[in-house]
Each structure stands twice: as structure tokens, then as C-alpha cells.
Amino acid sequence: MTPNDRKYTKEHEWLLIEGNVAKIGITDHAQDALGDIVYVELPAVGDAVEAGASFAVVESVKAASEIYCAVSGKVVEINEALDGAPEEINNDPYGAFIAAVEFETLEGIELLTAEEYEAFVAEEN
Amino acid sequence: MDTLKKTPLYDVHIALGGKMVDFGGWALPVQYSSILEEHKAVRERCGLFDVSHMGELWVSGEGAFPYLQYMLTNDITTMTPGRCRYSMVCYEDGGTVDDVLVYKYSDTDYLVVVNASNTEKDFEWFAAHAIPTVQVENKSAEYAQLALQGPKFMQVLEAAGVEGAIPEKNYTFVQETKVAGIPCIVSRTGYTGEDGVELYCAAKDGPALHAALMEAGKCVNMLPCGLGARDTLRFEASMPLYGHEMDANVTPMETGISFAVKLNKEDFIGKEALLAPAKRIRIGLKLIARGIAREHADVYLGEKRVGHVTSGSPAPTLGGNYAMALVDLEDSEAPVYEIEVRGRRLKAEKTAMPFYKRAK
Known part of the structure; x- marks a missing residue:
């Protein structure tokens, strides 16, 4: 089930938005496609991030995948638990956020609802 | 996916939920459940691969x-x-065409097992050098090959039912043994660093043999295992893989396989x-x-x-x-190196291969 409490991108990331802070993670579909996740390269708190740029890397056994930040702003929190337990993204993709970003604006950024995202995934397959 | 070649086990992979990928032009499962779980199954119990x-x-x-003696770097006299x-x-020029496994039936009959993506190239290479008293035939499509690997492989074979001998020594084979009633070439070989066998049967019998072994x-x-676990298992055992540790620009000496080159x-x-x-x-x-x-990192x-x-x-x-890693010989004895990963230098210490060696 794709949770309705958040937004999604076509790069298979989710954004849980509260005020001007977005917690960002990857979708169930993304974790399933990657397979066993063994390492997450987290950004640092305070890092400036730009919409569309890579800000973290999720590594599965087979490959490294860049995670793109949907919004511009500043990293205000990272999920340090992923350092010791990267598999949490497999176990609980919608609970295990990667980082929280304080953003300037959502204007001009294409975000999908859960329903739209599910349709997008179905189409992609 | 539709343009990819399919093994006789293709429908079996789909039915078992295999995540299919393009592997050198072949549609094969990278995993069924999880690469880590499948890897563990082979190290601790047993795993079944479609190869x-x-x-x-x-x-x-x-x-x-004499023809093979001229074509191969190893000595087959013994x-x-x-x-x-x-x-x-x-x-x-010493570059590598392929790494192969040679099965001797007699002085006049040998089976040469080659890497999937090299089959056409190898066949052409062998055929181009053939002499009048030798025939080289590519019979790849006639066979299904399954690898049963892991410390408990013998229990699985016994449960499936064996009529005939199972080779006792590593790197030996039996020409025909029935496993689950299906005639197979059985060889005590593998590509995982564990004990096990590889079974060759008629392509049409592949799905039935797979089903019988899954049940047993x-x-x-x-667990049924995919290419992902096959790669992590061979990597841990530091076995080279064509296209990675060796290719036309890398010699066996550079790959560190001089034991298979008899100068x-x-x-x-x-x-x-x-x-x-x-x-x-x-x-x-x-x-x-x-x-x-990862591969290609400097x-x-x-x-x-x-x-x-290289891997x-x-x-x-x-x-x-x-x-x-493939490094310059003059710089191959340092205790610590740095590997560039996404613009950062990661320290790595030199360590002996194989990384993993099973307890005998």
C-alpha cells in the first residue's frame, strides 16, 4: 500500500511534508527493485541541496543508486540509524527516511499523489 | 526482454518469482528472494542455480x-x-579468449564448457584453428545445466534419487548417472567456493530435473539462487569472471591464474x-x-x-x-591503497585471496 500522507516523485522517492520540512525516503517499489540494501551514503546536516541533484546514495549488493532531492534547501536531519542498519529501507521503506530537508518552495516541483504514483509505476512496468 | 535468449528453465524462473535481467543477452534471474539469503543458503545449506x-x-x-593441447594454456597430458x-x-598476444572447463571422455573426445557470452566467439576461435582430424561442435542448445552447491548438496541428491555414481573427488565427473530418473553428466565442480556438483542433462529434461531437486x-x-548470489559467492572465493578480472586485454598471468598456464x-x-x-x-x-x-573505480x-x-x-x-583490482606489478606490494569512489578516496588494505575459503 502506498501511504496517502505524503507525496511522490517519478524518481521513486517519497516526501513527507510538515510545514517547510520534507522527510525524504525511497518507495517500496524502489527498494524492491534495488534488492538487499547494504549501505547508505547519507548527506551531512547543514548541506545545501538543489532540486534534481543527488544528495544521497543507496547501495544494494549489486549497484549504487543516486537519490535525487526533489526540493532545494538545506539538510536539517539525517537518519543515522541507517548507518548501522541500512536494511531498514527494505524492511520499512515508508518508515525509514533518509534525510529531512528544509525547503524554500514547492512551486514548480512535480509531485505526485499516492494514486498518481501507483499509476505511474503501473505504466512504467 | 522478448529479444533475449531463454534457457530451458525460463518458465520455471517466472513461476518461482525470479527477478529477470539481461545477462549477456540471456534472460536469467538475478534473484528469487534476496541475494543475501540465497548467498547464505549456499554457504550453510544448499542452493540450486540454472547455468x-x-x-x-x-x-x-x-x-x-594434440589440438586441445595447442589451444589451451593448461597441460592436459596428465x-x-x-x-x-x-x-x-x-x-x-597472451590476452584471454576465455576461461574454460575441459572434460575428458577419451583421447579422442572432450567436452569444453565455456562462458555463455563467449560461446559464439569461442566456437569460431576453436573452429578457425581446427585441424583435419578434429571436429568441433557447438552443442550448447542441447543441454540444460544446473549447479547444486553447498555443504548439504549430497543430501539433496540422495533425496532426489540417484542411480549410478556421484564423483567423489573435486574436478572429476561421471558420464551418466540418473538423478531423479533423468540421465545427467555429473561433475564435482562449481563456482561458489563450496562443495557441490554441476549436472548436465538434455535441454528438454531441465525443468523436470529442477523441479525434482527443488522438491528434494x-x-x-x-533455495533457488540467481545470478546475484552466484556473483557474490564467486567473488568471496576470489574466482575470476570473464569480462571483469580478464578479457582480451588481460593475460592469465595478470589475472593471477598462472597455475593454469604451463609454460x-x-x-x-x-x-x-x-x-x-x-x-x-x-x-x-x-x-x-x-x-x-565497484568495478572500474581507480x-x-x-x-x-x-x-x-575489476570486481x-x-x-x-x-x-x-x-x-x-588489477594494479601495476611494481605497485602491487603496498599494505594500503586508496580507491576513488564518487570523488572521495576510500582506504583499503591489501588482503590475501581467496577472501573466503571453506573449512575442509
Whole structure:
């Protein structure tokens, strides 16, 4: 089930938005496609991030995948638990956020609802 | 996916939920459940792989022995019928055509098992050098090949039902043994660093053999395994893979496979080039820094680039991240190297290969 409490991108990331802070993670579909996740390269708190740029890397056994930040702003929190337990993204993709970003604006950024995202995934397959 | 070649087991993979990928033009499962779980199953219990994509070339005729002796870097003089031998096939310049497994039936009949993606190229290479007293036939499409690997493989075979002998020694084979009533070539070989067998049967019997072994494997909680686990298992055992640790630009000496190159035997293709000292060598590295170094990453000593990573991944049984790298011989003895990963230098210490060796 794709949770309705958040937004999604076509790069298979989710954004849980509260005020001007977005917690960002990857979708169930993304974790399933990657397979066993063994390492997450987290950004640092305070890092400036730009919409569309890579800000973290999720590594599965087979490959490294860049995670793109949907919004511009500043990293205000990272999920340090992923350092010791990267598999949490497999176990609980919608609970295990990667980082929280304080953003300037959502204007001009294409975000999908859960329903739209599910349709997008179905189409992609 | 529709343009990819399919093994006789394709429908079995789909039915078992295999995640299908393009592997050198073949549709094969990278995993069924989880690479880590499948890897663990092979180390601790047993795993079943479809390796039907591998190529089978038959070399027969009066001239088969001297012909192969000339084509292969290893010496097959000491092979008796029923033995398997690992060898390289080289170009004149010492670069690697392929690494192969040779099965001796008799002085006039040999089976040469080659890498899937090299089958056509190898067949052409062998055929181009064939002599009038030798026939080389590509019979790859006639066979299904399954690898049953892991410490409990014998229990699985017994549960499936065996009529005939199972080879006792590593690198030996039995020409025909029935497993679950299906005639198979059974060889005590594998590509995982564990004990096990590889079974070759008629392509049409592949799905039935797989089904029988899956059923029999329940007694040891066996898992079907995909290419992902096959790669992490061979990587941990530091076995080279064509296209990664070796190719047309890398010699067996550089790959560190000189044990399969017998420079003291009479002439063979590549001998002259291989007599010259190698300039590079494969080394093993263990990452000290957090992070994973993947294939093609540059390896440094200080500011000097000394080589590149040929394979890099987590080593699930050992823990930690490892890499194999091809480095300049003169820079191959340092204790610590740096590997560039996404613009950062990660420290890695030189470590002996194989990374993983099973307890005997």
C-alpha cells in the first residue's frame, strides 16, 4: 500500500511534508527493485541541496543508486540509524527516511499523489 | 526482454518469482528472494542455480588431444578419462579468449564448457584453428545445466534419487548417472567456493530435473539462487569472471591464474607472449573506510593511479566490503591503497585471496 500522507516523485522517492520540512525516503517499489540494501551514503546536516541533484546514495549488493532531492534547501536531519542498519529501507521503506530537508518552495516541483504514483509505476512496468 | 535468449528453465524462473535481467543477452534471474539469503543458503545449506546459458563445445576426432593441447594454456597430458581441468584459452598476444572447463571422455573426445557470452566467439576461435582430424561442435542448445552447491548438496541428491555414481573427488565427473530418473553428466565442480556438483542433462529434461531437486531440497531448506548470489559467492572465493578480472586485454598471468598456464609444455597459442614478465597483477583489497568500491573505480597510491577495481562488493559471509583490482606489478606490494569512489578516496588494505575459503 502506498501511504496517502505524503507525496511522490517519478524518481521513486517519497516526501513527507510538515510545514517547510520534507522527510525524504525511497518507495517500496524502489527498494524492491534495488534488492538487499547494504549501505547508505547519507548527506551531512547543514548541506545545501538543489532540486534534481543527488544528495544521497543507496547501495544494494549489486549497484549504487543516486537519490535525487526533489526540493532545494538545506539538510536539517539525517537518519543515522541507517548507518548501522541500512536494511531498514527494505524492511520499512515508508518508515525509514533518509534525510529531512528544509525547503524554500514547492512551486514548480512535480509531485505526485499516492494514486498518481501507483499509476505511474503501473505504466512504467 | 522478448529479444533475449531463454534457457530451458525460463518458465520455471517466472513461476518461482525470479527477478529477470539481461545477462549477456540471456534472460536469467538475478534473484528469487534476496541475494543475501540465497548467498547464505549456499554457504550453510544448499542452493540450486540454472547455468544452462553456459556453452558446451565438443571436440572429437583422432587429433583431439594434440589440438586441445595447442589451444589451451593448461597441460592436459596428465588428464585421465573422467577428469575435469580448468584452463585459459589465449590469443597469440597472451590476452584471454576465455576461461574454460575441459572434460575428458577419451583421447579422442572432450567436452569444453565455456562462458555463455563467449560461446559464439569461442566456437569460431576453436573452429578457425581446427585441424583435419578434429571436429568441433557447438552443442550448447542441447543441454540444460544446473549447479547444486553447498555443504548439504549430497543430501539433496540422495533425496532426489540417484542411480549410478556421484564423483567423489573435486574436478572429476561421471558420464551418466540418473538423478531423479533423468540421465545427467555429473561433475564435482562449481563456482561458489563450496562443495557441490554441476549436472548436465538434455535441454528438454531441465525443468523436470529442477523441479525434482527443488522438491528434494526441502529437506535442507534449499533455495533457488540467481545470478546475484552466484556473483557474490564467486567473488568471496576470489574466482575470476570473464569480462571483469580478464578479457582480451588481460593475460592469465595478470589475472593471477598462472597455475593454469604451463609454460614448460610444448607450443600453445599465446605461449611466447606469456613468457614475457607480466606488468600488472590482480590483488585483493578490503575496504577500511566505509563504502563500496565497484568495478572500474581507480586505485591510487598517493597521487599515482596504479590500477582499477575489476570486481567490488560486500562479502556477505565475511562481513565488510572487498574488491579485486588489477594494479601495476611494481605497485602491487603496498599494505594500503586508496580507491576513488564518487570523488572521495576510500582506504583499503591489501588482503590475501581467496577472501573466503571453506573449512575442509
